[in-house]
Amino acid sequence: MLVLQAPLPGLTTTTVLPSPQFNDAQAGQHKVTVLRAMDGTRYTHVRTTALRQKLTYQFALTRMKALELCAFIRAYYRSQIRLTNHLGEVWRVWLVNNPFEFEAVERASGQPGNEIVSVTLECEGFLES
Amino acid sequence: MSLRSTRQYAEVLGAGDGKARVGRQYIEVLLELGLAAVSITDTLGLVQSTEVAGPLREALQQVVFFRSTAVGHLGVINRGVTDTLTFVDYAPSNIPATVVDTMTLGNVGVRRAIVSDTIALVDTANGGKAGTVEDTASFTQVVTTRAVYRRSIADALTLLHAGTYQSDNLACVTRQYSPFVGFSTDTETTPPTTVPATLGVGVLTLTYPFVSPTTTVVLRNPEFANKDSLTFNRVNRETRGGTLVIYADPNWPKIETLQVEIQCISTGQKADLAAFLVASLGQEIGLLDYENRQWKGIILDPDTAIACPERGDYTVSFEFEGELC
Numbered sequence: 206m207l208v209l210q211a212p213l214p215g216l217t218t219t220t221v222l223p224s225p226q227f228n229d230a231q232a233g234q235h236k237v238t239v240l241r242a243m244d245g246t247r248y249t250h251v252r253t254t255a256l257r258q259k260l261t262y263q264f265a266l267t268r269m270k271a272l273e274l275c276a277f278i279r280a281y282y283r284s285q286i287r288l289t290n291h292l293g294e295v296w297r298v299w300l301v302n303n304p305f306e307f308e309a310v311e312r313a314s315g316q317p318g319n320e321i322v323s324v325t326l327e328c329e330g331f332l333e334s
Numbered sequence: 335m336s337l338r339s340t341r342q343y344a345e346v347l348g349a350g351d352g353k354a355r356v357g358r359q360y361i362e363v364l365l366e367l368g369l370a371a372v373s374i375t376d377t378l379g380l381v382q383s384t385e386v387a388g389p390l391r392e393a394l395q396q397v398v399f400f401r402s403t404a405v406g407h408l409g410v411i412n413r414g415v416t417d418t419l420t421f422v423d424y425a426p427s428n429i430p431a432t433v434v435d436t437m438t439l440g441n442v443g444v445r446r447a448i449v450s451d452t453i454a455l456v457d458t459a460n461g462g463k464a465g466t467v468e469d470t471a472s473f474t475q476v477v478t479t480r481a482v483y484r485r486s487i488a489d490a491l492t493l494l495h496a497g498t499y500q501s502d503n504l505a506c507v508t509r510q511y512s513p514f515v516g517f518s519t520d521t522e523t524t525p526p527t528t529v530p531a532t533l534g535v536g537v538l539t540l541t542y543p544f545v546s547p548t549t550t551v552v553l554r555n556p557e558f559a560n561k562d563s564l565t566f567n568r569v570n571r572e573t574r575g576g577t578l579v580i581y582a583d584p585n586w587p588k589i590e591t592l593q594v595e596i597q598c599i600s601t602g603q604k605a606d607l608a609a610f611l612v613a614s615l616g617q618e619i620g621l622l623d624y625e626n627r628q629w630k631g632i633i634l635d636p637d638t639a640i641a642c643p644e645r646g647d648y649t650v651s652f653e654f655e656g657e658l659c
Contacts, residue, residue: 206508212522216498217496217517217518217522218514218515219499219514219516220514221512222508254572254576257578267510269510272511272529272533276525279523279525280522280523280525281522282568283566283580283581283582299580301580303566304563304565304589309559310559312558329578
């Protein structure tokens with residue numbers, strides 16, 4: 206499962222989500238510009254973001270859980286949050302989606318809300334532990 | 335300036351010429367002060383010497399007392415009072431002797447004057463035996479305040495505390511609406527702890543105008559893949575050092591849009607919807623969605639096509655921007 210807690214540092218709200226679907230991703234935000242001189246010498250200009258990483262998770266949530274996530278985003282879209290992912294890693298991140306899209310993808314009888322909602326979360330931040 | 339010797343004490347050391355000495359002498363300095371005098375300088379040079387017939391140590395003593403006062407009258411300020419006194423004592427003897435210089439300077443400055451005492455003591459012990467060279471200086475300076483200026487100092491320290499919790503009931507927390515909202519003394523908003531009360535099952539109903547509606551169009555529920563988008567105005571910057579800074583004022587607008595596609599619209603509904611789009615062009619309408627949630631907003635794409643993929647079967651998709659009532 207994946208746990209979102211906010212706001213930092215005074216954590217008040219905890220939202221527990223199921224584990225994300227496959228294709229979750231972690232990427233650095235570094236940029237490299239390669240320039241080549243007239244004599245063929247290659248120069249690289251690097252813009253580093255230290256240890257900041259971008260995390261991408263896609264969830265298939267019940268309609269009720271999607272409403273909970275929506276309420277969490279409404280409350281803390283401008284706050285730094287703590288994210289504990291399915292690997293047990295603790296991250297200190299911002300939610301950087303814009304917009305946040307909740308797409309009702311299929312019917313799910315018997316599940317809370319009777320629907321499955323697909324949501325993608327994009328976060329940028331640092332690994333705490 | 336003139337000097338006047340008031341008293342002299344002489345001592346006879348023995349018979350013959352040069353066997354007497356002046357042991358103590360009191361001298362007064364006579365001053366004449368004029369109103370135009372700016373500075374007063376007294377220079378007094380006292381030289382005393384004695385010759386000793388035998389291995390007899392004698393003490394030399396000079397007593398000089400200066401008292402200079404510069405009286406400030408109205409309109410006369412910043413007068414300087416300077417006392418300069420130089421003692422040079424020399425005791426020639428093979429036997430260690432004690433050379434003592436004692437000086438007391440007392441200066442009083444009024445009205446932001448600089449009160450400064452400067453003493454340079456140089457003692458030299460010349461002798462066959464090692465002597466002790468010791469300088470002792472004692473300074474006493476007194477600054478008397480004539481006014482007290484109070485400065486207020488304020489320390490604002492705010493302590494906040496917050497707490498949250500989490501239940502391990504996985505079946506609950508992964509499916510149901512169950513945010514764990516603890517407590518906080520901060521003014522941050524928190525999500526509601528209960529699911530929206532109006533969430534239910536209904537149909538899609540469009541009404542115009544929003545207040546006191548006169549036109550109503552009832553459509554089927556939208557197909558799956560309908561989207562509910564939240565867009566926030568945020569300042570998202572990365573500093574030169576690579577730090578990500580995200581800021582948003584809570585009063586900045588939050589835009590929520592619904593994208594729906596509705597199929598199987600009858601011919602009558604199609605005509606009603608086309609008329610509705612024209613009538614409500616750019617105006618706020620009411621939208622009661624399939625979960626019985628009432629929205630207020632506008633249709634962003636009134637030029638949407640009402641397509642007819644089959645006979646008597648129409649399809650439309652539109653985007654609605656609004657907020658929950």
